[in-house]
Amino acid sequence: MPTDLSGQVGNAFSAFFSSALVQLVLYSIVLYLFIVWLAAAYWAFRDMHDRTENPVLPYVASSLIILFTPFLFIFGVLVYKVIRPAERLGEVYERNLAEEALLAEVEAIKTCRGCDRRVEGEWIICPWCRTRLNRVCPNCERLVGLDWTICAWCGKDFERVAAAVPDAAGAAAHAGLGPVSSGQRTGGRIINTKPAAGG
Numbered sequence: 001m002p003t004d005l006s007g008q009v010g011n012a013f014s015a016f017f018s019s020a021l022v023q024l025v026l027y028s029i030v031l032y033l034f035i036v037w038l039a040a041a042y043w044a045f046r047d048m049h050d051r052t053e054n055p056v057l058p059y060v061a062s063s064l065i066i067l068f069t070p071f072l073f074i075f076g077v078l079v080y081k082v083i084r085p086a087e088r089l090g091e092v093y094e095r096n097l098a099e100e101a102l103l104a105e106v107e108a109i110k111t112c113r114g115c116d117r118r119v120e121g122e123w124i125i126c127p128w129c130r131t132r133l134n135r136v137c138p139n140c141e142r143l144v145g146l147d148w149t150i151c152a153w154c155g156k157d158f159e160r161v162a163a164a165v166p167d168a169a170g171a172a173a174h175a176g177l178g179p180v181s182s183g184q185r186t187g188g189r190i191i192n193t194k195p196a197a198g199g
């Protein structure tokens with residue numbers, strides 16, 4: 001009989017505890033689901049905020065999660081994940097930056113006007129086709145662009161010389177490309193010196 005009694009007491013206790021525990025566990029699960037539901041709605045708001053500049057869409061996204069109730073919101077999350085914009089704004093910005101950097105890199109590669117080969121920025125003349133790339137300022141001996149009218153380094157005015165330089169460069173290029181003969185060489189020299197003497 002003592003086993004029967006202790007069994008009955010044990011049953012009563014376990015029934016009491018189990019019902020209380022079950023209630024507590026159920027209550028905790030519901031509370032937890034409620035918290036996760038609200039957290040998911042907040043996550044959807046933040047996530048959409050990162051993906052669009054539209055001020056209304058984040059609220060629409062979190063409302064979608066709310067509408068799916070604390071018990072079914074996981075399906076709302078799935079729907080949201082399917083329809084949300086694929087890229088974050090930060091990713092779009094980074095991609096644009098990378099594309100711009102690539103373009104700038106391509107544009108920074110200098111090529112010869114005459115033969116389209118790659119040339120160094122500090123070269124004065126193309127070693128392949130003999131096209132003039134830069135010239136040297138006669139005053140400060142720094143590199144200046146062919147189209148500059150005044151030296152950016154020392155302020156020397158090229159206005160008078162500028163008209164002569166393309167002729168001289170063209171004559172030099174012709175002399176270099178054409179067949180080598182003493183007559184042309186002297187001709188080139190005469191053309192080269194003429195504008196300098198005139199100006």
Ligand SMILES: [Zn+2]
Nearest residue numbers: 112115126129
């Ligand atoms: Zn060239």
Ligand SMILES: [Zn+2]
Nearest residue numbers: 137140151154
């Ligand atoms: Zn100069």
